[in-house]
Amino acid sequence: MRKLIAGLKVSLDGKTEGADGTADWVETWSEEYGLTDRIDACLLGGGMYPGYERYWSAIQADPDTPVWITGAAPSQAELAWARFITRTPHYVLSRTLDSTAWPTTRFLRDFDAVASLKQQPGRDIYLVGGASVTAALMDAGLVDEIRLLAYPLIAGEGRSLFATTARRQGLALQDLRRLPDGRVSMTYAMA
Template structure:
């Protein structure tokens, strides 16, 4: 059976966005989770999808251009991820979104459709985010692994990653890996 790996960047205080939805504290959007070799599908929520598509398509259109979300030029790792994302199937979980424009992307209406996908052959799936998507998948008992890259910043206010999780989930610690950037990757299984 395929696994779903929720992998997100968080602040030390467990937030994934600042108080106004700001993400300027995240230095790069390349893959600090070391996931690309083991996944063949990305899962996103309705709120995250438009910005995700815009960011990666902007890199593909002009790898040396200034990016809309960060105001900087893409890193080598971000260019590699953009190329990966262009070729990889994406699922957007939404009851309200009418259409998606990026090739290899489709909308599913219910987490049970994702559960059926887990039963199909293939590599693991990456729950990219956001918080509502990850909480929905956790509440349905579908997250098999959690990888958090903790950025050395305290935001104080903002959006908590696990705010909408309805019950306690005991996690088994697998690994803590310091990254060259000063961040730490934590890996747990559910």
Template sequence: MRSLIVTEFMSLDGVIDSPGGGSYPHAGWTFKDVQMDEAAYDIKGREQQEAGAMLIGRVSYDEFAPVWPTMEEFAEYNAMPKYVVSTTLTDPQWHNTTVLRSLDEVAELKQGEGGPILVHGSATLAQGLAAAGLVDRYHLLVFPLLLGGGRRLFATEVADKQRLTLAEHATYRNGVQLAVYDVLR
């Protein structure tokens, strides 16, 4: 069975909206508002090396697909299988992309062989996966910012309590904190 890992850039108040750019009022907050520290991004390199697939929602697909294929630093992501959970996407153009129509199909994907499945972006997808009991681990880079509004990783009204255990942590010179949590079942 494969593990499913939700990996996010997150503000201290839980916002994951547009960390690199976009139409959100604070878009680009990861590099505009916090001094760069390469060490904080080591986990991203490890993720690319260890992952067997990437899972994203339709909005994240629409944002990533035109940009990521041209970025050398995402070579491993571009080469690996990508899965988009969408009821409307019919003809994905990003190399090696498959559309999944439901969380049941995600559960089937998890049952297969291969490396971890990384979930990037998509608060809605991450919340749905958590509610369905499909998330095994969270990789969070928590930035020392309070953004106030925007899409959040964790729903404000949670149906069921989730217990987590800290698997790895670090704090970097710029105040960013790495928090890796395993979901306890």
């Protein structure tokens, strides 16, 4: 069975967004979890998908122009991810969204559809986010692994990754690395 692997960038206090609704501490939105070689699909929640599509479509259309979230030109890693996702199927868990600009995007309406996707042949699936869908899929027992990049700051008010998690969940540490810029990379299997 394919694994569903969540990868999220968080502040040290577990926030995925600050009080203003952004994660302004994140300098690049590239895939930094070591997943690209192991995945062949991405899954997002309906709340996150429109901004994700807009962000990456802008980079794909004009790779030299600063992007709206960071205000900076895309990094080399972001350009690589933009190329990767043009050929990678995306699935959006949403009961309301039904249109997309990307021909490789499909909509899933419920957790049973996510469970069925995991049963299909293929590589692992990258759960891009957001925080609410990640917590809900954890509660449903569908997340197999979580990879966090913790930034060295306390965000304070904002959206907590685990604020909507309904049940206690044990984790088994698989990998822990200190990165040169003060971030910490953590990989956990769901226990």
